[in-house]
Each structure stands twice: as C-alpha cells, then as structure tokens.
Amino acid sequence: MPSKFEGLPREMIAMRAAKEVKDGDYVNLGIGIPTLISDWIEGRDIILQSEIGMLKTGPIAFGEDVDQDLINASCQPVTQVPGTAYFDIFESFSMVRGGYMDVIVLGALQVSEKGDLAGWANPARGLDCVGNIGGSMDLCAGAKKLIVTMEHTTRDGQPKLVNELAFPATASGVVNMVFTDLAVIEVTADGLLLREIYPGLTPEDIQSVTEPKLIIAPDLKEIEL
Amino acid sequence: MDKTYPSPEEAIADVEDGAVIAIPGFFAAGVPRVLLQALIKKGVKNVTLACGCGPLLGAVDELTQLVENKQIKKVIDSYGLFRSMTKGLQDPFEQAVRAGEIELEVYPMGTLAEKYRAGGAGIPAFYTPTGVGSIVEEQVVSNVPSSQAMKKETRIFDGRKYILEYALKTDFAFVHAYEGDREGNLRYRRTAVNFNHVMATAGKVTIAEAENLLEPGDIEPDFVHTPGIYVQRVVKVPRLTFNIGID
Numbered sequence: 001m002p003s004k005f006e007g008l009p010r011e012m013i014a015m016r017a018a019k020e021v022k023d024g025d026y027v028n029l030g031i032g033i034p035t036l037i038s039d040w041i042e043g044r045d046i047i048l049q050s051e052i053g054m055l056k057t058g059p060i061a062f063g064e065d066v067d068q069d070l071i072n073a074s075c076q077p078v079t080q081v082p083g084t085a086y087f088d089i090f091e092s093f094s095m096v097r098g099g100y101m102d103v104i105v106l107g108a109l110q111v112s113e114k115g116d117l118a119g120w121a122n123p124a125r126g127l128d129c130v131g132n133i134g135g136s137m138d139l140c141a142g143a144k145k146l147i148v149t150m151e152h153t154t155r156d157g158q159p160k161l162v163n164e165l166a167f168p169a170t171a172s173g174v175v176n177m178v179f180t181d182l183a184v185i186e187v188t189a190d191g192l193l194l195r196e197i198y199p200g201l202t203p204e205d206i207q208s209v210t211e212p213k214l215i216i217a218p219d220l221k222e223i224e225l
Numbered sequence: 226m227d228k229t230y231p232s233p234e235e236a237i238a239d240v241e242d243g244a245v246i247a248i249p250g251f252f253a254a255g256v257p258r259v260l261l262q263a264l265i266k267k268g269v270k271n272v273t274l275a276c277g278c279g280p281l282l283g284a285v286d287e288l289t290q291l292v293e294n295k296q297i298k299k300v301i302d303s304y305g306l307f308r309s310m311t312k313g314l315q316d317p318f319e320q321a322v323r324a325g326e327i328e329l330e331v332y333p334m335g336t337l338a339e340k341y342r343a344g345g346a347g348i349p350a351f352y353t354p355t356g357v358g359s360i361v362e363e364q365v366v367s368n369v370p371s372s373q374a375m376k377k378e379t380r381i382f383d384g385r386k387y388i389l390e391y392a393l394k395t396d397f398a399f400v401h402a403y404e405g406d407r408e409g410n411l412r413y414r415r416t417a418v419n420f421n422h423v424m425a426t427a428g429k430v431t432i433a434e435a436e437n438l439l440e441p442g443d444i445e446p447d448f449v450h451t452p453g454i455y456v457q458r459v460v461k462v463p464r465l466t467f468n469i470g471i472d
Contacts, residue, residue, distance in 0.1 A: 031308070051334065052251045052278075052416045068253060068467045069403070069417040075252040075283075077469050086415055088422040088450075089251070089277060090342045093335030097355060116358070125310050129360070130322065130329045130368045134278065134304040137361060138335030141354040172358030 004157055004209055007181030007198045008223065015040045015225055016196075017105060017149045017179040022046075025102035026055075028139055031074045032107035033149040049101060050078070051135040053092045055085045073135065096135065097142040104143040106136060108150050108175075109167050110160050113212035115175040115187040117148065118167035131168070140171035152180035152209055159211045161185070161192065182206055184223060191215050196223045228409045228459050229438065233263035236432050236460040240264065240397055243298070245273040247341065247398035247424040250280030252304075253469050255417030259434050259462040260399040261287040269296060275395050276302040277337050277420035281318070283467060292317045297327050301393075303334035322368055331366040336390050338423055343392035345426025345455070352380060352387035362388050398428025402451075405435030406442075409456030410449045418450065425455045434462040 008016070014036035021027055021037070023045040029035050038048060038059070048057040050072040057072055058079035066077040095101065110118040117140065121131030140146065153159055161178065178185045183206050184196035194206060194214045199222045207214050230236035237260060240246070246264075250256030261284055264272070274281065274297060281288040281300065291297050306322075306329075307313040314320075321327040332340070333355045343351055356362050357379070365375040378389040400421045403414035411433055413421050425431045433451075438461040 050416070052254065053419050054416055066469065067415065068469055069255070069415040071252065071254050071416055071469060073251070075470055080415070086418060088413075088418045089334075089338040089420050090423050093338050097335055097353070120359075122310070125313070127306070127319075127323065128368060129366060129373065130306075130331050132304040132306055132308065133331055133333050133361070133366075135334040137333040137359060138355045141335075141357070169359045174358075 004153070005182055005198070005201060005205060007152065011036055011039070012225060013149050013179055013181055016184065016223055017147055020147060020177060021103050026100060027103045027105065028096065028101050030106040030136065030139070034105040034107055035074050037105060049095060051092050051096060053087050053089055056081055056083045058084065093135070093138055096138050099142045099144060101142060101144065103145050103147060104139045105147045105149060106139060108148045108160065110162050110165050111148055111175050111178055112162055112165050113191055114173050116165050116172045117170045117175050118165045119170045121168040123167060136170050140174045143174060145176050146174050148175050148178045150178070150180055152182040157209070159209055162211045182209070188215070193217055194220060196221055198223055227407045228453070228457060229407050230458050230460045233259050233434065233460050233462065234266060236260070236458045237263050237267060240267065240269055242269050243271045244269065244397060245275060245395045247275045247395040247428050248280050249277060249400055249420035249424045250283055251278045251416065251419040252280070253283035253467040255401050255413065255419050255421050256280040256284045256467070257399040257401040257434050258284045258287060258465055260432060265290050265294065265296070268294065271298040272296055273299040273301065275393060276300060276305065278302070278334055279304040281305065282307060289317050292321055292327070299328040299330060301330045301332070301337070303332055303337055305329055305331070325368065328367060328369045328372065330372060333361060338420065340390060340393040341420070341423040341427040344394035345423065348392055350389055350391045352382065352389055354385060354387050356388050357386045393427060395428050396430065398424045398431040400425045400431060400433045402433050402435045404437045404439055404444055405433050405459045406439045406444055406453070407459065408441050409433065409453030409459055410444050411435070411451040411456060412444055412448060413450050422451050425451045430458070431456045432458040432460070434460055436462060436464045
C-alpha cells in the first residue's frame, strides 16, 4: 500500500522544524531531513555543532571552496565562517554528552508513544544485531530538547509512530517533538498530542496512519510554515 | 631525537599477524591511507582495525583490497557500513560481515572516543549514560555470538543509569597529520583531527604519516595538537585526494 496522504516534501518538514529552533541555540543536526534544516536558518543567530569536531559549521561548499579536510558529520563538504572552532572527537562528545547542546534533531525509523526512538538498525537489512549507531545514542543521552523529523509512514504506508518499538531502540523516553509530512506532534506524559495538521486533512486522517491514540490539542491548527 | 622513517613500509615493518591497529578518520577526513596501503603491501593477516566513524568507507579502495586479501579478522566502529542498503549489499566488506568471515563490533561514537581516551590516559574503564535503553546496555554489539555473550554491567548514580565500558589500548595506532616534526609533535587540519589525537594516545606504538615533515620548532609550541611523547615514528607522505561523500 503506498502512502495514504500527500503531505509536505522533506525540505518543508525541515522548514517547519527550523522554526522550533530559537536564536542563541547550539544545535546538532543528524543525517537526512535534519541536515536540510541548515538551509532554513542561514542568517539567524544559531550555532551548528557537527560531531566530527566543529562548532559554527558554515554552509555547504561548492566548486573551489571544497576542502577535503573540512566536512560535516554527514560527510558533506562545508565551509568555515567567522567564529568557527575545530576540536577533536573527545572534546566533541564531551559537549554532546555533557548536555551543552540546546536542541538535537534526528531522523527516525520509529518513535513510540513514550518518546522511545529507533533509528540505528533496520531489520529489513537482514544484518543480525549490527548497524550504524554513529553519534545517535550519545546525542540522545545528552539532549535537553530532542526533535525528530521524519515521514509519517514508511513507503508502504506503515505507521512510524507506534505503541511499542518493533525496531532496535536508540534510546528510551527521549523524544520531545515530532515533525512529519502530515503533522506536528508533541510527546507528553499523557501521550502523543496532535498540535498541527497538514491543510485539508482531518485528525481522523492522521489517526488512521498513527498507531497510538492521539490527543487532539484544543488549539489544533494547520501546519504553519 | 629523530623519529622519522624513510618509507611507510619501514615504519610499519614490525606489524605482525593478529595486530590490533587503531585507524582514525571520520569518513573521508583524516584517514591514514598511505599506512593502510603499506599494510596491504605487507600482507599481514588477522588484523583488528579499531576505528571511530567509518574511515574505511572513506578509504573504500583500501578496505576492499584488505577484504579481498583476507587480512581483516575484526573491525570495531560506530558507523562501519554504507548508509544505503543497496550499496551495502554489493560491498565486499558487508558481504564478509554477513558471512561471519569478519567480525564487526559496534559502539556508540562517543563511547569509542572515550574508550581510546581512557586507554591512553591509564584509566581501565568508565561509566557512561550513552546507550542506556538500547541493546548497548545489555551486551557487546557484534555479529559474532561469542562476543554477543559478553554482558555489560550498569550502575545507578544520582538516580540515573550508566553503563560500564572498558578502555581500549591498541598495539599500533596509524595516524594522519597535516604537519609533523622529527620529534613527533603533530598538528592536524580542520575536521581531519577527529579521532587522530585520541588514537595517538591509545597506541602502544603510534606511527604518524605527515603531509609536511618539519624540523623541531617549526610548529609553534602553542599550537601543537599531539605532543611528541605519544608518537614513536613519523613518515612523510604525499597529500592524497579523497572522494568526499558516502551513501
């Protein structure tokens, strides 16, 4: 079954999530949709940390500006800007685990009702027990505020917001907000709170592609870009 | 004191079968590719490559050669597989992992950084919050059952759970520096530092390949990244071109 509803493209999910980051924040963006957020915060007073060992990561480099000794954690060539700092990996993860990042944005394969996150191993790959953890578990361990950006369902229409994780967990009870192509959802102590919705869809539509029972915010509105 | 060697081959001449070698680099940045090429030439078998974040994906020609020569027993890494499943299925390394011919042992990246740091700093083990709530809290993450059987210890401090992880000291560390002087003081460039410094401290014998070989004093003392005490050998290498980007 293909995806049931047409929603925001990936770039627009990133655009909406970018509004959740405040000026003055130190932010780490994971691989995938999170990395696209950097396109929407240029010119704002937000400092991007890249766990390879860089604070104040500049825009993606093109042409003559590409330097093979200057990449971000997604292995894209980037640029330095006034105020950039480089440091080694131990220092980098001291910042991450030590709780200095204001906002962490990660992709996910699944998020549970309780804010558990699965992202490091897809059983469909058929590799028993191993996968790419990268920095994801460290980012979860040190997160003050953890945002997930992802498609609302898998390509064949299965919910990614689930009652219990079926995939290997990255961390438990860490996700605060989820931004998808169809909705903005907050993880609360009472369950998943539906706060914003793609124009033209109803809460029942969102519920039909979401496994846990959604709580509908009294001030539910359309996704604001 | 002069720690320079005339060639990469001579610098790694005493690396034997079964050696555990730290390989720094973060995907394509800061990978000691010339020393890896010397390792291929030397042909030693059953080596363990202790990595940090996918340096072998950044040096995929060298990785493929090492796999084809059956030189690798085990890889330790946080991100050792191609991101794309399709590409992974065609990758000789992933195929060898699937077949159980090579062990892949996986840790969170920050835990690996700390394992090397502790190894270099004389600290046998440490507690970390990273991995709590995942399989990392339960056991060693590996494709090999005997490693999976190694369980982890946890302990509560101030109401929060932490995992006991052990230091990692390696027989050798191959590191890539932008500048190195004859006494082993090193400097790295931009994000190519990544795992190079911590691994230089974790190697019992640390061999540095340097793009620029300098005289003592040429590196401003304020700006030495790795003091020469951690580095036993230095060899001058050309600046190779890397393909940036992984899938």
